[in-house]
Amino acid sequence: MMNKTARDEIMALVRSGTAAQVVDSGAEMVSFDADEKLREDDRKTLIADFRRYAAQEAATSERVAGANDVPQAITRYLRQLELPLQVLAAGEIISGGVDWGLADELEILNRPIRPDGDTVVTGCYAGLAEAGAIVTVSSAHFANELQFLAATHIVVVPVERIFADYEGLWSVVSREFAAGMPRSMNWIVGPSRTADLGVPSKLGAHGPARVHLLVVGG
Amino acid sequence: MQTTSKHFRAQAREALANETLQASLEGVRRVMPEIRAAAADRCDDFAALCTQAKDVRQHSIDHLDQLLATFEQQVVAAGGQVHWARTGEEATQIIADLCASVDCRSIIKSKSMVSEEIELNSALESAGYEVTETDLGEYIIQLRGEKPSHILAPSLHVSLAEVGEAFNAKHGIERDAPPTDAGEMLLEARAVLREKFLSADVGITGANFLVAETGGVVVVTNEGNADLSMSLPDTHIVVTGIEKVVRSLVDTGVLLRVLARSAIGERLSNYTTFVHGPRQEGEISGPRGFHVVLVDNGRSQLLGTGFRDMLRCIRCSACLNHCPVYTAVGGHAYGSVYSGPMGAILTPAFAGLPGTVHLPGASTLCGRCESICPVGIPLVKLLRRWREASHAQSLPTAGERFGLACWRLVNRWPLVYRLVTKFGVILVRSLSVPGTGQQRWLKRLPSFTALWTQHRDIPAPAGNSFQAQWRRHRAGRKS
Amino acid sequence: MFLARIELLPANESAKTVALFATCLVDLFQPEVGFAAVRLLEAAGFDVRVPDQGCCGQPNFNGGDQDGARQIAAGLIRQFAGYDYVVAPSGSCAAMVRCHYPVLFADDQELERSAVELAQKTWELTSFLVDVAGYDIGSAALDASVTYHDSCSGLRELGIREQPRQLLSSVAGIELREMEQPDACCGFGGLFCVKYPDVADRIGSVKTDSICAVGADYVAAGDVGCLMQIEGKLHRLGEKKIKVVHVAEILAKALLNVSRKDSPGSVDADD
Known part of the structure; x- marks a missing residue:
């Protein structure tokens, strides 16, 4: 370390400080037991909560039956908003499950993102029903900054990856990333916003002004 | 930490006369308690969530040494570096050196109260770097050369028109008049800052929490500016206080549940990021350098004192929003980057009591802050504890100390109280004027006491005390 | 210093005694609140005494002068020993005794024991009437609209929210x-x-704005400190329609309306 003395000095102070008042609250690791085998009606509530809480944060969402319905759903959504039928598709979403050949009118762009104005389609690692949030993780296949540079972010959320609460996510994370955490894990609920230019909050502060969730399956 | 807290009285008067600020504060006063209460009510048992959050933070504080050591180990394992700074100056020096080592020209920053505390921007600017704040509120006050007036909404005191004027003055866009439309200003700021994001060499963020078990850094925003700050530049520097570390990812979830609800009445802020180290093998983006600067700056010394509980603070700002004093005068009156009840406790700890004695003094001790603190900090007790320290160091005015000494003498024995108050009342009543019925009023007091009657009347004491009347009444009953 | 107790005759041999801790603000500024409290406590069937007394020491305690607070508290503990209950028409002074006296004497076992003893039998007036006495104000009547301001210490240190409202609405x-x-x-x-x-x-103005916006006949509170602040501001504003009263006063007034109809005499009914 560059300045070992500072480290040692701080650690010594911290040690004597913690020792000075041993008031161990006895608070133990919060235990969790994510029930992964949800009943069908639980699953329905989960999806409903996920969509409702996302909507409260100004995200839009729709249910689609299967992965191959995704291109049509994207086309419909963009057309409705009169946006160009062009998207950048990032991450596993390109390879995983979706047959992009079914997207007749939808153009999958193969170029770097422009400073502003692009629509980006991504998959996600998980959905959090508790907060209506999606969770993405950076990887060799997914440059996570795309979802912040986009003007519109469309997220494909497989229903089987929607967890009831944070604890449910962490139990899966601790298994699937046992070897080490991804560089960046992003929880995103709704579009970017700011309250610094008066009430009500304005959408699209730095990140996307629109977040649309395609909830697939279930 | 530099403060102007010794001028609290004058700063408060200025704030009370500032109509723009007062309009914003009225908004805080009316809206924020309501939305926090609504968010709490939507939970099955918000009090239980707060108890969990308190336990998580208490565990952190009780095991700070172990958690910091684990955190450091895990950051290094993930390919990052940890730097330790005893003081603010040490921290700014470390960061300036890091910038120099990567041949940096421009820096982008997301909002960090620790960076305000250590006055990072001015240090980096005087080292020759261009620093751009990217949280819109923080950007606005940077353009105006001001300090934050709220720990979460730093530009709370600035009107929309003033934002337009600042943009007009600094953005170099030719036009007839400053922008007035919020949507237009948002797009303008977005465009200006987008360019800064794409060209910056170093991104500096704070941290809401550090995760010991994984070496993770958790950053929460609503704008998404921290995510751009930490994913676009080639170097990411995190600057934060040593007390922010918690045990596990599960623990952060517990804290996140109460943070947004307490701060803005939402379930979760829009962006919550868990970042672990620099770009990983195979990745085509992400910073190559990842540094965490852990700042002590007085924190470790609070551990062994009666102010230890304050280290649980998660900077949600609910105590500011519920404080009658903060919502009357705003943050600048405190003369410190930390304001409201949490600021009145932290500022004397970081900057010394002699220059900041007004801050714990200027509280009604109403306890509303304590009743809504999501991590159960006994704020009233801690404010009073500073008052005890200030009394012990003879910091209050001679008048105040004399008054308390007299009051102590008068009230030790009821007979003394009876005699002294009898003559006191006669004296005070001689200054009063008649009102309706029996009531007399003090409307204009002389000399240094005149301030008390500047804005309000004070009911004059009654001619005969309750005890005197009671004695007569009882004597009458008996006969 | 026990003169005050000796000179009092018990009104009712079997009734439990309540020592009224009037508080210094009531004593000096609003004696009528003290008499209202006595009327309510007697109506609830208690034998009310008023020991010689001064302040509870709160100014010193909150001013950081712990020694001073201790000295004053020790005097008060002495004066109020030996009664069944101690009741104060103030949430803030009752909270001082209930919540803070016991921790003031961590270094003095004997005084600590007395402080704890006193703390356990000390109550704020409305919470005493409702929670301890189970007092039913009966057929008391008053045609008036009232808005109630929660005094901070009573609300947050003693949890007094429903009791005054319950008494007023009954x-x-x-x-x-x-x-x-x-x-x-x-x-x-x-x-x-x-x-x-x-x-x-400024803080007072925010409060009086909320009070004026309700447009009630009375604004009531449980602490004379708050009342002085509110009344002083309203008086300066020239607001004459809203009467500022202690919750005990308005309840005692309602009681008087009935006792005039139903029974002769009021305070002195037991003579």
Whole structure:
């Protein structure tokens, strides 16, 4: 370390400080037991909560039956908003499950993102029903900054990856990333916003002004 | 930490006369308690969530040494570096050196109260770097050369028109008049800052929490500016206080549940990021350098004192929003980057009591802050504890100390109280004027006491005390 | 110093004794609140005594003068020993005794024991009437609208929220109207309003704005400190329609309306 003395000095102070008042609250690791085998009606509530809480944060969402319905759903959504039928598709979403050949009118762009104005389609690692949030993780296949540079972010959320609460996510994370955490894990609920230019909050502060969730399956 | 807290009285008067600020504060006063209460009510048992959050933070504080050591180990394992700074100056020096080592020209920053505390921007600017704040509120006050007036909404005191004027003055866009439309200003700021994001060499963020078990850094925003700050530049520097570390990812979830609800009445802020180290093998983006600067700056010394509980603070700002004093005068009156009840406790700890004695003094001790603190900090007790320290160091005015000494003498024995108050009342009543019925009023007091009657009347004491009347009444009953 | 107790004759041999801790603000500024409290306590069947007394020591305690607070507290503990209950028409002074006296004497076992003993039998007036005495105000009546301001210490240190409202709403004819944020501080704060009068005034204005917006006949509170702050501001504003009263006064007044109809005499009914 560059300045070992500072480290040692701080650690010594911290040690004597913690020792000075041993008031161990006895608070133990919060235990969790994510029930992964949800009943069908639980699953329905989960999806409903996920969509409702996302909507409260100004995200839009729709249910689609299967992965191959995704291109049509994207086309419909963009057309409705009169946006160009062009998207950048990032991450596993390109390879995983979706047959992009079914997207007749939808153009999958193969170029770097422009400073502003692009629509980006991504998959996600998980959905959090508790907060209506999606969770993405950076990887060799997914440059996570795309979802912040986009003007519109469309997220494909497989229903089987929607967890009831944070604890449910962490139990899966601790298994699937046992070897080490991804560089960046992003929880995103709704579009970017700011309250610094008066009430009500304005959408699209730095990140996307629109977040649309395609909830697939279930 | 530099403060102007010794001028609290004058700063408060200025704030009370500032109509723009007062309009914003009225908004805080009316809206924020309501939305926090609504968010709490939507939970099955918000009090239980707060108890969990308190336990998580208490565990952190009780095991700070172990958690910091684990955190450091895990950051290094993930390919990052940890730097330790005893003081603010040490921290700014470390960061300036890091910038120099990567041949940096421009820096982008997301909002960090620790960076305000250590006055990072001015240090980096005087080292020759261009620093751009990217949280819109923080950007606005940077353009105006001001300090934050709220720990979460730093530009709370600035009107929309003033934002337009600042943009007009600094953005170099030719036009007839400053922008007035919020949507237009948002797009303008977005465009200006987008360019800064794409060209910056170093991104500096704070941290809401550090995760010991994984070496993770958790950053929460609503704008998404921290995510751009930490994913676009080639170097990411995190600057934060040593007390922010918690045990596990599960623990952060517990804290996140109460943070947004307490701060803005939402379930979760829009962006919550868990970042672990620099770009990983195979990745085509992400910073190559990842540094965490852990700042002590007085924190470790609070551990062994009666102010230890304050280290649980998660900077949600609910105590500011519920404080009658903060919502009357705003943050600048405190003369410190930390304001409201949490600021009145932290500022004397970081900057010394002699220059900041007004801050714990200027509280009604109403306890509303304590009743809504999501991590159960006994704020009233801690404010009073500073008052005890200030009394012990003879910091209050001679008048105040004399008054308390007299009051102590008068009230030790009821007979003394009876005699002294009898003559006191006669004296005070001689200054009063008649009102309706029996009531007399003090409307204009002389000399240094005149301030008390500047804005309000004070009911004059009654001619005969309750005890005197009671004695007569009882004597009458008996006969 | 026990003279006061000896000179009093018990009104009712079997009744439990309540020592009224009038508090210094009531004693010096609003004696009528003390008499109202006596009327209510006697109506609830208690034998009310008034030991010689001064302040509870709160100004010193909150001013950081722990020694001073200890000295004053020791005197008060002595004066109020030996009664069944101690009742104060003030949430803030009752909280001082209940919550803070016991921790003041951590270094003095004997005084600590007495402090704890006193703390356990000390109550704020409305919570005593409702929670301890189970007092039913019966057929008391008053045609008036009332808005109630929650005094901070009573609310947050003693949990007094429902009791005064329950008493007020059980009076026939009283219409209780809530103001915006009744739990927001009035800006009194003891020494605070003396040291920072400008800030205290602004906080007070916010409170009086909420009070005026309700447009009730009365604004009631459980602490004379708050009442002085609110009344002083309203008086300066020239607001004459809203009467500022202690909750004990309005209840005692309602009681009087009935006792005039139903039975002869009021306070002195037991003579």
